[in-house]
Amino acid sequence: AQSVTQPDIHITVSEGASLELRCNYSYGATPYLFWYVQSPGQGLQLLLKYFSGDTLVQGIKGFEAEFKRSQSSFNLRKPSVHWSDAAEYFCAVGASNFNKFYFGSGTKLNVKP
Amino acid sequence: EAGVAQSPRYKIIEKRQSVAFWCNPISGHATLYWYQQILGQGPKLLIQFQNNGVVDDSQLPKDRFSAERLKGVDSTLKIQPAKLEDSAVYLCASSPRTGSNYYEQYFGPGTRLTVT
Numbered sequence: 198a199q200s201v202t203q204p205d206i207h208i209t210v211s212e213g214a215s216l217e218l219r220c221n222y223s224y225g226a227t228p229y230l231f232w233y234v235q236s237p238g239q240g241l242q243l244l245l246k247y248f249s250g251d252t253l254v255q256g257i258k259g260f261e262a263e264f265k266r267s268q269s270s271f272n273l274r275k276p277s278v279h280w281s282d283a284a285e286y287f288c289a290v291g292a293s294n295f296n297k298f299y300f301g302s303g304t305k306l307n308v309k310p
Numbered sequence: 311e312a313g314v315a316q317s318p319r320y321k322i323i324e325k326r327q328s329v330a331f332w333c334n335p336i337s338g339h340a341t342l343y344w345y346q347q348i349l350g351q352g353p354k355l356l357i358q359f360q361n362n363g364v365v366d367d368s369q370l371p372k373d374r375f376s377a378e379r380l381k382g383v384d385s386t387l388k389i390q391p392a393k394l395e396d397s398a399v400y401l402c403a404s405s406p407r408t409g410s411n412y413y414e415q416y417f418g419p420g421t422r423l424t425v426t
Contacts, residue, residue, distance in 0.1 A: 201352070203352075229413070238419070239419065240313075240314070240401065240416075240417035240418050240419050240420060241353070241401070241403075241415075241417040242417070243414055243415070246413065246414075248413075287352050287353070289352075291413070297355070297366065298343075298355050298415075299355075300352030300353045300354070301352050302350070302351050302352045303350075303351075303352050
C-alpha cells in the first residue's frame, strides 16, 4: 500500500542553523514526490517536486530535496533557516497519472531567535 | 490571477445536521480536488474531478459525503448527516493539467468544520 512517513512531528532549530526534514515513502511504482508548506491559516504551497532526472531538486525559498531510491527517502533541506520558515511541512507522493495523492502527517517547524 | 476560493471559512454544526462547502477553482483549471485534513494529520484526498467527471472517489465516504462539479467549474462538497469525526479542515485544490505547471495543485484556504 502506498504511504508516506514523516517521523518527526515537531522540530525546533535556531535561526541561521541548517534544517533537514525527513520523508520516507512506500510506493509500488516510480513515485512522484512533493514537499508542501502550510503556514497557519494558509493553504498549502508547493515547495518543490521530483519526477525524474537529477535526484537533487531545488525549490522555492531556498529549499532543496534529495531523492534516494535505495532508501525510499525524499528529505527536505535548507542551509540556513529564517524565522519566516516556521510552518508545517508535508511530504506527498503521487501516482504518475496524478490520480492518487498521499500526504504524510506533517512536521511542525519552530524557529528559535 | 485569483486563487482558489472556498466558503465558508468556518462552520459549526451539530451532529446529524447537514453542511455544504463551496469551491471556486482558478479559472481554466480542469482538475479539482477535495481533501479532508483532520487535526494532526496530513490531507487525505476525498475526490478528484477532471472537468465535470469524477476521476477518483475511492476515499470518499459515500454513505454521507457527496460532491459535484457542475459545468466543470465550481464544486460543492456535502456531508449529510455529519458525525463528530467529520470535524476537520476541508481543502479544495485545482490544477491546470496543461503547460509547465501540469501537475501543480493550487490550494484554497480551506473550510474548518466543527461538529458538536
